[in-house]
Amino acid sequence: MILKLRTTQIALTSLLQKEKEAETADLIIKLGGEGIRKCYQCGSCTAICPISEHYMISFRKSIKYAQLGLKEKLSSDLTPWLCYACGECSNSCPRDANPSELMMTLRRYLTMIYDWTGISRLLYLNSKILLSAIISLSVLTGIIIYFLHGPIITDRVALATFAPVELVEATGRLIFVSLASILLLNTFRMYRLSSSRIKLSLGIYIKEFFKTFLPNFLTQRFFKYCSEKRYWVVHLLIFYGYVASLILFEVLLFITHSNDPFLFISPLSIIGLFSAFSITYGGFVVIHGRVKKTKPLWKYSHPTDWMFIILLILICLTGLLTGIFRSIGWSIATYMVFSIHLMIVVPFLILGVPFTKWSHIVYRPFALYFGRLNEIRQSKIQEVVRL
Ligand code: SF4
Numbered sequence: 001m002i003l004k005l006r007t008t009q010i011a012l013t014s015l016l017q018k019e020k021e022a023e024t025a026d027l028i029i030k031l032g033g034e035g036i037r038k039c040y041q042c043g044s045c046t047a048i049c050p051i052s053e054h055y056m057i058s059f060r061k062s063i064k065y066a067q068l069g070l071k072e073k074l075s076s077d078l079t080p081w082l083c084y085a086c087g088e089c090s091n092s093c094p095r096d097a098n099p100s101e102l103m104m105t106l107r108r109y110l111t112m113i114y115d116w117t118g119i120s121r122l123l124y125l126n127s128k129i130l131l132s133a134i135i136s137l138s139v140l141t142g143i144i145i146y147f148l149h150g151p152i153i154t155d156r157v158a159l160a161t162f163a164p165v166e167l168v169e170a171t172g173r174l175i176f177v178s179l180a181s182i183l184l185l186n187t188f189r190m191y192r193l194s195s196s197r198i199k200l201s202l203g204i205y206i207k208e209f210f211k212t213f214l215p216n217f218l219t220q221r222f223f224k225y226c227s228e229k230r231y232w233v234v235h236l237l238i239f240y241g242y243v244a245s246l247i248l249f250e251v252l253l254f255i256t257h258s259n260d261p262f263l264f265i266s267p268l269s270i271i272g273l274f275s276a277f278s279i280t281y282g283g284f285v286v287i288h289g290r291v292k293k294t295k296p297l298w299k300y301s302h303p304t305d306w307m308f309i310i311l312l313i314l315i316c317l318t319g320l321l322t323g324i325f326r327s328i329g330w331s332i333a334t335y336m337v338f339s340i341h342l343m344i345v346v347p348f349l350i351l352g353v354p355f356t357k358w359s360h361i362v363y364r365p366f367a368l369y370f371g372r373l374n375e376i377r378q379s380k381i382q383e384v385v386r387l
């Protein structure tokens with residue numbers, strides 16, 4: 001009797017386990033990982049990947065975890081972050097499984113897993129919710145501007161009077177601190193999921209931060225190993241365009257948001273123009289690729305890919321237009337375009353940065369950093385075994 005009960009219990013546990021695994025695999029397919037059904041584990045993707053020449057990784061193994069729906073293995077896997085979506089592997093996959101897109105899908109999956117708020121999951125799995133969230137945040141920003149804007153001066157452009165400096169600064173800081181906190185907590189979850197509990201000294205954490213995290217964050221050097229260098233340049237342009245706008249409109253907001261006439265030839269304006277042009281150019285390269293499907297990685301586009309790249313370009317164009325109207329002294333046009341600019345910036349930052357693809361700016365270098373710490377832990381274990 002006891003033996004029978006035990007057998008039934010084991011059968012039930014295994015059934016539940018299988019259901020969970022099927023759910024995970026289905027979820028990955030929903031996120032764009034249709035190719036896991038085609039992959040027959042030949043390993044060509046790992047063999048051909050330019051990254052695997054520099055790093056001991058197996059993309060094939062990550063695909064295997066996805067096929068089997070192994071949630072724990074997938075959640076602790078840092079490999080998908082090392083892929084820079086060059087598409088080499090998809091060109092040579094004998095089953096047309098598009099491994100490059102599979103890696104992108106696994107990054108979406110991991111972004112969802114790291115996100116403790118659950119918002120990421122909602123946005124990735126339901127494009128209607130995503131669209132409604134963007135529209136709601138945009139309308140809310142419009143309402144706040146409508147009720148809280150300052151006096152409308154028309155004989156000259158007085159942007160800092162129309163949009164009071166204190167209000168813009170306080171809102172900017174609030175959004176920045178909230179988003180940074182969410183992203184940091186998500187990164188901590190990433191660390192907990194991907195790292196063993198073996199302790200390392202603080203010195204190692206600091207040393208590897210400067211040796212691994214910072215250089216990779218600043219140069220995105222793994223992208224360079226992928227075949228087409230121009231995409232590395234495009235990637236860097238978007239990245240530094242992003243950083244420049246963050247410095248100008250967050251750190252230096254007290255200078256850039258003023259009533260002074262806008263001059264195109266000034267150090268800050270040049271940084272602003274660099275930011276706008278590089279992001280717009282990079283954005284159009286990506287959109288062109290997605291429309292024409294010129295590369296395997298652009299064959300499939302998740303709705304979030306479209307929405308956020310379009311928002312990013314609109315942010316740059318409205319920012320640029322605000323500068324142009326401001327410099328030629330069209331006050332009403334400046335106030336209107338600036339308001340539209342804010343109505344796009346807010347949903348982009350709040351939804352895009354911590355919850356979807358844009359978080360990869362932080363996750364990628366951290367994946368290399370955590371991976372390196374794991375290597376050090378591994379070598380410590382081997383030392384102990386040898387002793
Ligand atoms: S090359 Fe294609 S079939 Fe072979 S392991 Fe990679 S994804 Fe699977």
Ligand code: SF4
Pocket residue numbers: 045048049050051059082083084085086087088089090099100103226
């Ligand atoms: S897309 Fe490029 S970097 Fe990513 S796995 Fe394929 S070959 Fe490697």
